[in-house]
Amino acid sequence: xxxxxxxxxxxxxxxxxxxxxxxxxxxxxxxxxxxxxxxxxxxxxxxxxxxxxxxxxxxxxxxxxxxxxxxxxxxxxxxxxxxxxxxxxxxxxxxxxxxxxxxxxxxxxxxxxxxxxxxxxxxxxxxxxxxxxxxxxxxxxxxxxxxxxxxxxxxxxxxxxxxxxxxxxxxxxxxxxxxxxxxxxxxxxxxxxxxxxxxxxxxxxxxxxxxxxxxxxxxxxxxxxxxxxxxxxxxxxxxxxxxxxxxxxxxxxxxxxxxxxxxxxxxxxxxxxxxxxxxxxxxxxxxxxxxxxxxxxxxxxxxxxxxxxxxxxxxxxxxxxxxxxxxxxxxxxxxxxxxxxxxxxxxxxxxxxxxxxxxxxxxxxxxxxxxxxxxxxxxxxxxxxxxxxxxxxxxxxxxxxxxxxxxxxxxxxxxxx
Amino acid sequence: xxxxxxxxxxxxxxxxxxxxxxxxxxxxxxxxxxxxxxxxxxxxxxxxxxxxxxxxxxxxxxxxxxxxxxxxxxxxxxxxxxxxxxxxxxxxxxxxxxxxxxxxxxxxxxxxxxxxxxxxxxxxxxxxxxxxxxxxxxxxxxxxxxxxxxxxxxxxxxxxxxxxxxxxxxxxxxxxxxxxxxxxxxxxxxxxxxxxxxxxxxxxxxxxxxxxxxxxxxxxxxxxxxxxxxxxxxxxxxxxxxxxxxxxxxxxxxxxxxxxxxxxxxxxxxxxxxxxxxxxxxxxxxxxxxxxxxxxxxxxxxxxxxxxxxxxxxxxxxxxxxxxxxxxxxxxxxxxxxxxxxxxxxxxxxxxxxxxxxxxxxxxxxxxxxxxxxxxxxxxxxxxxxxxxxxxxxxxxxxxxxxxxxxxxxxxxxxxx
Numbered sequence: 001x002x003x004x005x006x007x008x009x010x011x012x013x014x015x016x017x018x019x020x021x022x023x024x025x026x027x028x029x030x031x032x033x034x035x036x037x038x039x040x041x042x043x044x045x046x047x048x049x050x051x052x053x054x055x056x057x058x059x060x061x062x063x064x065x066x067x068x069x070x071x072x073x074x075x076x077x078x079x080x081x082x083x084x085x086x087x088x089x090x091x092x093x094x095x096x097x098x099x100x101x102x103x104x105x106x107x108x109x110x111x112x113x114x115x116x117x118x119x120x121x122x123x124x125x126x127x128x129x130x131x132x133x134x135x136x137x138x139x140x141x142x143x144x145x146x147x148x149x150x151x152x153x154x155x156x157x158x159x160x161x162x163x164x165x166x167x168x169x170x171x172x173x174x175x176x177x178x179x180x181x182x183x184x185x186x187x188x189x190x191x192x193x194x195x196x197x198x199x200x201x202x203x204x205x206x207x208x209x210x211x212x213x214x215x216x217x218x219x220x221x222x223x224x225x226x227x228x229x230x231x232x233x234x235x236x237x238x239x240x241x242x243x244x245x246x247x248x249x250x251x252x253x254x255x256x257x258x259x260x261x262x263x264x265x266x267x268x269x270x271x272x273x274x275x276x277x278x279x280x281x282x283x284x285x286x287x288x289x290x291x292x293x294x295x296x297x298x299x300x301x302x303x304x305x306x307x308x309x310x311x312x313x314x315x316x317x318x319x320x321x322x323x324x325x326x327x328x329x330x331x332x333x334x335x336x337x338x339x340x341x342x343x344x345x346x347x348x349x350x351x352x353x354x355x356x357x358x359x360x361x362x363x364x365x366x367x368x369x370x371x372x373x374x375x376x377x378x379x380x381x382x383x384x385x386x387x388x389x390x391x392x393x394x395x396x397x398x399x400x401x402x403x404x405x406x407x408x409x410x411x412x413x414x415x416x417x
Numbered sequence: 418x419x420x421x422x423x424x425x426x427x428x429x430x431x432x433x434x435x436x437x438x439x440x441x442x443x444x445x446x447x448x449x450x451x452x453x454x455x456x457x458x459x460x461x462x463x464x465x466x467x468x469x470x471x472x473x474x475x476x477x478x479x480x481x482x483x484x485x486x487x488x489x490x491x492x493x494x495x496x497x498x499x500x501x502x503x504x505x506x507x508x509x510x511x512x513x514x515x516x517x518x519x520x521x522x523x524x525x526x527x528x529x530x531x532x533x534x535x536x537x538x539x540x541x542x543x544x545x546x547x548x549x550x551x552x553x554x555x556x557x558x559x560x561x562x563x564x565x566x567x568x569x570x571x572x573x574x575x576x577x578x579x580x581x582x583x584x585x586x587x588x589x590x591x592x593x594x595x596x597x598x599x600x601x602x603x604x605x606x607x608x609x610x611x612x613x614x615x616x617x618x619x620x621x622x623x624x625x626x627x628x629x630x631x632x633x634x635x636x637x638x639x640x641x642x643x644x645x646x647x648x649x650x651x652x653x654x655x656x657x658x659x660x661x662x663x664x665x666x667x668x669x670x671x672x673x674x675x676x677x678x679x680x681x682x683x684x685x686x687x688x689x690x691x692x693x694x695x696x697x698x699x700x701x702x703x704x705x706x707x708x709x710x711x712x713x714x715x716x717x718x719x720x721x722x723x724x725x726x727x728x729x730x731x732x733x734x735x736x737x738x739x740x741x742x743x744x745x746x747x748x749x750x751x752x753x754x755x756x757x758x759x760x761x762x763x764x765x766x767x768x769x770x771x772x773x774x775x776x777x778x779x780x781x782x783x784x785x786x787x788x789x790x791x792x793x794x795x796x797x798x799x800x801x802x803x804x805x806x807x808x809x810x811x812x813x814x815x816x817x818x819x820x821x822x823x824x825x826x827x828x829x830x831x832x833x834x
Contacts, residue, residue: 054476091646133699199650213661216650228803230806232684232688233777233779233780234636236684237672237684239802245668248664251661255654255659267653269697269698271649271699271701273661277506281549281779282686282805284687299815325492339598351696360651385656386645386646387647388647388698388699
């Protein structure tokens with residue numbers, strides 16, 4: 001028997017998702033809404049309008065977060081927070097993040113339509129800059145309200161040289177008012193996030209949705225290797241200090257390191273790389289590249305990191321290069337709350353589903369929320385496991401099921417009466 | 418006994434070189450004058466003014482070449498052409514190219530001062546876009562006047578998306594008038610070029626100048642490798658089609674191939690590389706990089722090229738990548754004229770010098786001129802062999818000696834009476 005969604009309005013949900021995808025649309029299916037950009041602002045205003053029509057109390061805070069609140073009967077009680085983000089990768093898809101915000105609004109719109117007043121307040125947040133691709137550091141909005149921004153974060157630059165501070169101001173934020181936007185974490189009962197899987201597991205298991213058990217924390221570093229420029233035609237090979245040859249060897253090595261333990265879910269990626277001076281007949285003087293290393297087993301990740309640092313050191317010495325490593329982000333794995341997972345199991349069973357339980361390789365806003373409250377996540381199957389790409393796709397049927405389970409979980413936690 | 422320059426004015430020569438280096442100056446010693454850029458235009462107008470003060474007939478043609486002519490007694494006779502270029506690498510030095518133009522003007526200014534009228538006309542050319550870094554294809558101006566531009570060349574784009582055509586028009590050129598700027602090659606008796614060595618040979622031999630025996634022709638290719646993007650956190654290593662890992666392996670391999678024959682002067686370089694979408698948590702979908710392969714032995718270069726293509730094919734298959742190879746430039750080695758070299762040997766001996774004779778790894782405007790007339794080149798020692806970098810340096814003494822030899826060679830060919 002095929003599971004069907006009942007409480008929520010699947011057609012409206014899909015329309016809302018497709019409408020949001022018009023903002024920053026690229027190609028026929030893609031989305032580009034870089035954090036704090038004009039497209040991001042347009043999307044935030046679009047979703048805010050939607051929140052207003054459901055009767056939520058809305059505000060855009062000075063981190064760029066969009067927040068909508070539905071009052072509860074016990075309106076001073078800690079709130080249930082749900083949400084995700086609506087910024088995207090530069091060449092991204094329309095489901096990553098957006099599903100968690102539009103899905104949360106569908107849940108509240110359904111509750112609103114059904115004339116239910118929740119026991120406790122429910123807050124929907126579209127967090128600013130989850131992706132981190134513009135300023136090479138993500139989870140900005142959620143870290144903002146949790147007072148976890150780091151020294152110098154506002155001075156990070158995007159590829160055009162614009163600082164985060166400038167970008168925020170252009171977005172309409174006032175960085176001098178961050179303090180008044182901090183959230184009182186004693187007033188949060190739990191955080192729930194609905195998200196596409198962005199990987200191939202659910203598809204391989206032929207299951208529409210999954211219950212997340214935890215998030216593999218990422219280690220993000222930026223490596224710069226420096227040698228000596230020279231004319232590509234005249235410097236003999238033996239005399240070269242070619243930063244790109246060195247970097248290439250490091251990239252190959254990192255790729256091997258992540259595959260050393262057979263069957264382990266370790267992943268390593270060099271996603272961004274710049275060559276200086278980047279001219280075809282000049283030996284590269286400097287190469288900067290990012291490293292992304294993740295594992296659900298933090299001690300294994302630590303070992304790989306140590307091996308990587310040793311290999312980098314050896315390769316640099318071999319090629320006469322100097323190097324620096326800058327650590328951008330270091331998170332350990334964070335596990336979901338067992339009680340919330342149990343609610344999801346029970347409600348899934350009522351829907352006729354037995355969702356697989358799986359770790360998340362990608363991190364999410366939940367990762368930061370996990371430090372201040374219990375959290376739970378629901379995954380929706382991704383076609384071919386593709387994400388961060390215009391080819392990203394989840395079917396309206398799967399999305400409806402994931403949102404239905406979110407609705408049921410929200411009701412169990414916030415609308416028991 | 419230390420050799421001294423006598424006929425030319427070494428102080429004026431050095432001043433002229435340093436003055437030109439103020440245009441597009443970067444840092445304390447570097448120069449950035451990209452082809453057809455406002456800095457390039459400013460430099461061309463600056464040198465044109467110099468030509469005018471020596472009494473040359475000057476013009477800037479529609480390829481962007483600056484041409485100055487000194488009439489000869491037999492003014493219809495084929496002319497001696499001398500010169501080089503004044504465009505630079507994006508992060509270049511002040512001697513590469515500039516020496517050949519400023520040195521040639523010093524020769525003509527000395528001839529002019531000494532009241533000599535040459536037997537035949539002497540033409541100085543500052544060729545446009547020798548470097549090729551802006552549009553990834555060099556020797557533009559010299560190929561222009563020789564009617565050797567290729568289909569679609571004007572549509573090549575720089576990193577900002579500007580086409581060569583647009584850049585030429587902004588420079589003040591009219592691409593519809595190329596035809597009237599072609600040179601009559603039957604009216605050229607020979608081409609001479611003075612240039613810095615850009616390599617470490619003369620310094621190792623402790624010699625200020627050298628006589629060039631020929632130029633190793635470059636093979637320039639652009640390779641694009643394409644895989645599949647995906648989230649850096651969720652796609653298992655075994656399922657990835659990471660274009661950057663593939664490209665890194667190809668870069669390492671190419672570096673090894675150029676070193677396979679012990680002691681051979683083969684050089685290979687990947688100088689420019691771009692990653693798409695270039696985001697730290699996305700598996701690279703596409704990587705584009707340049708290949709520069711040079712050898713004085715063309716058949717050895719052919720063998721390395723074949724091995725490279727095979728390795729590229731294997732690595733692409735291993736990583737599930739597709740690829741394309743675009744051939745941008747393919748030149749064989751071109752040897753200097755023995756008679757001109759003999760004149761240089763004799764005149765050097767008179768100066769008390771015995772210059773080493775050496776091949777040029779870098780190509781020069783001479784490479785293209787070699788197809789239409791005899792040519793000769795003089796090299797000036799480069800400190801630490803460094804070029805295409807602000808650290809590029811040749812001493813005023815060495816420069817004066819090279820220019821003196823150019824003066825003597827010009828006089829032997831064009832002012833015999």
